[in-house]
Amino acid sequence: MRFLIPLIFGLAGAAVLVGLGVWQVQRLAWKEGILADIEARIAADPVALPANPDPQSDRYAPVEATGVLQPGALRVLVSRKEIGAGYRIIAPLRLSDDRRIMADLGFVPTDEVEGAYDGARITVEGNLHWPQEVDSYTPDPDTGANIWFARDVPAMAAHLEAEPVLIVARRIIPAVDGVEPLPVNTSAIPNDHLGYAITWFSLAVIWLVMTAAFMWRSRQPTKGKAT
CATH class of the missing domain: 1.10.287 (Helix Hairpins)
Known part of the structure; x- marks a missing residue:
């Protein structure tokens, strides 16, 4: 006992x-x-961009869109292993039906950033995404220096006067010189x-x-x- x-x-x-x-x-x-x-959804064949994408049901949806890059591309500060600091280039894209959305074109090292990414007519194949990168510790963007510290889709859309719709490029046709696409994957989940x-x-x-x-x-x- x-x-x-x-x-x-x-x-x-x-x-x-x-x-x-x-x-x-x-x-x-x-x-x-x-x-x-x-992962299976991300890698599926792209379809036409929906008229009213939903941040929940259309997250990671594979899409393609053709349009003309507009002035005012934003730079989001990021870092890559073995490369170092750089920027994601978030550019406004005007579609043929006059919609204005955003395209995450990819990565550019800080010492290779060029001034403009506008004027080119491109087709973007990628995935719809609404990244959740902003928290209470995220600094406000330095709009004067055009440096953002996270992909805040609503805030970026308001700044660019675009729909809060972001396509993260897997492939850009024709390729944008100096920009390397950073496709969506599940590594951040x-x-x-x-x-x-x-x-x-x-x-x-x-x-x-x-x-x-x-x-x-x-x-x-x-x-x-x-x-």
Whole structure:
């Protein structure tokens, strides 16, 4: 009876921790399925740009649009591994039906930025996206220097007097000199469930080891007693 309560407490605690680990494994499978669906959607054949794209149902939708690049392209500060700092070029694109949307043309290193990207008639193949990059720590854009610190679709659209519709280019025909497209992918979507599962399973093992150590020490005779 002396060891029953610690044993029950130890096994119950380990069972809870293992249950949390199993739940995270299930969440991992669910998240991987979602990411696979998104990747398949991203890579699908492009279709014509919808008349009224919805930020929820049309996110990542593969589309294509033809139009003329307009003046006033915005520069969004980014950094790339092995290359360093640069800008995403977000340009207004006027379509044949006079709609004015935005195209994320891609990356330009800071030391290679050119002044204008307007005047060219291009076809953009890519994906509709409404990136969620703005939080309470994001600085306001420096509109004087034309430097933005995140892709804020509503704010950029208001600044460019365009629809809040952004196509992130996978391919531009003809290519825009000096600009490398940065296509949409799932790398920015967090998937930490495996790490969480390992943490919970590790805590379950530690909990059992501590329970066993406590019970073993409780069984040892008290030393140093006078006879």
